[in-house]
Amino acid sequence: MVEKVLKGSPKYYLWLLFLLSIIGYAFIVYVFQLMYGLQTTGLTRNTSWGFYIAQFTYLVGVAAAAVMLVLPATFHHYHPYHRVIVFAEFLAIGAVIMCMLFIVVDMGQPQRVMNVILHPTPNSVMFWDCTVLCGYLLLNAVIGWTSLEHESRHVEVPRWIKVLVVISIFWAFSIHTVTAFLYAGLPGRHYWLSAIMAARFLASAFCAGPALLLLCLLLLKKLTGFDPSKPVIRSLSITIAYAMGLNMFFYVLELFTAFYSGIPGHAHPIHFLFGGHEGLNVWVTGWMWTAVVLAFVSIFFLAIPKYRYNLKILPWALVALVIATWIDKGLGLLIGGFAPTPYETYEVYTPSFWEVSVGLGVFAVGALVVSILWKIALEMKKESGVPFELSEGE
């Protein structure tokens, strides 16, 4: 199966080469970060997490999103999804690998990363996050690979895989819940100290992840002619629309609690994100309002069936949604959480050029992993006679 990676068009090779060159550049930057420490980043004593942890948080959501296909296919026997489920699982593998890399590049002493396993501390949410992420990676790799193999040999998937699939459904919910618990249990960080954090994370993940998957599938169709099929596009876009609606509703709940209660601790971070503080943080204000506008644009086009089913409009609505959720659950979440500081002061965090460079490298690793895995899946589907092009109504 692995040999499928090696056979491809010049365009495919060029794409891999492009990703490898970004990875190479980012690796060099990362070596400098290792040598000189995290002073290469824009992080400070008061804003001790930033760009890296923001991407980690967002990508855990992308990883968890595979469940939005696996659940209907397993519990409700919704067959159309079987055509593309392996792509969702392989996207999840890429996302989890990126999550782990973002954690490692954020560490001050990455060579001690095994301390988390050598000295297990069940009281730490970070310990559980590592555990569930590793487990999720393993689950998706085993399930994805085995189902693909069985599909290519035209045999039923074994029973034990079905058990693993059911486990993976609950596991997907757990990974993002645990990620939310990283934030939602810290005293004194008011923006994060919210009971709805895990629910918000899940809603955001279940719209952003499938949106990213659908975008990639539409791109795949353009590049290779593999049609994800009309029912898949329709059902996925409905899921995305509902999840985005929930996601926005949950944010409004946060706004109500903060501003109706009028408690400064709850209101201040939101004030800061959207209005700045005495001229500080102009870029974050613009950033947050961009997310708001894009969120409303995406929900408008996704909620109305006429636009949602229009393949000329749908990709743009999805792009708007991905950017909006990426801002909200990425840097917006991190900067809001550290504002104000424990002394009720405000400061500006801006990721440094080097920080973004290393981040790009991690994204390139993810893209490389997903490209290779999708290539294998596609070749195997072709070999086993799965039709690429579908007639209307299939």
Added chain:
Amino acid sequence: MNTSRRYFLKVAGLSTFAIAAGASKGNAAEYEAYPEGLKAHRWAMVIDTRRFNSPEDMKPIVDACHKAHNVPTIPGPKEIKWIWDDTFEHAFAGDPSPILPERIEKRRFFLLCNHCTNPSCVRVCPAGATYKTPGGLVAIDYHRCVGCRFCMAACPYGSRSFNFMDPRPHVKELNPEYPTRMRGVVEKCTFCAERLEKGQMPACVEASKGAIVFGDLNDPKSIVRKMLANNFSIRRKPDLGTDPGVYYII
């Protein structure tokens, strides 16, 4: 063949001997505490803020701590500090617009690790690098810390600093008695655990000429309990349930 067998036996015999010797040596050199070391069930600090009226009153204390512990002087937002001072509004954040008497408004307050009874930093550490000692101190193992900075996000007092860079070039006068740190680990006030075990009071207490007292909170006859019984005191953010161990007499 023969020589190699002899060689093997020789090496095996020697290693057995070495292991046995090592083990017995290990037993003999077992850790022993200083007999003069100070012990407490719950160490606590009381700062008489009335005694600090100008920055000159505070500087010697900050210097004493930072010198004793090789705390680097790094300007800017990536700074490292174990004890420092700030205004009432910043130290006791919570009231956005308090109306204060002039003497309080002008006064500066020491900020340092609170060595909480329920420390959220210890709860979140994924490597067990931050832990509580039997005396209630919150300590850090600089050799185990992975530098994830989860503890910094969890500390509601902003007591922790991260070594964004190698701190050694920024240490002005090196104190060979205390270790320096390396880049990529978190550090903070230790309540001078290394001095307590030798029977000495913390460096800031010693430099404060009685304005900062230190003792066992669980002992009703201790100096801290006497100070708290006779004066009105407050703590930073007690509503968060961390039960901080630093008291401020106002």
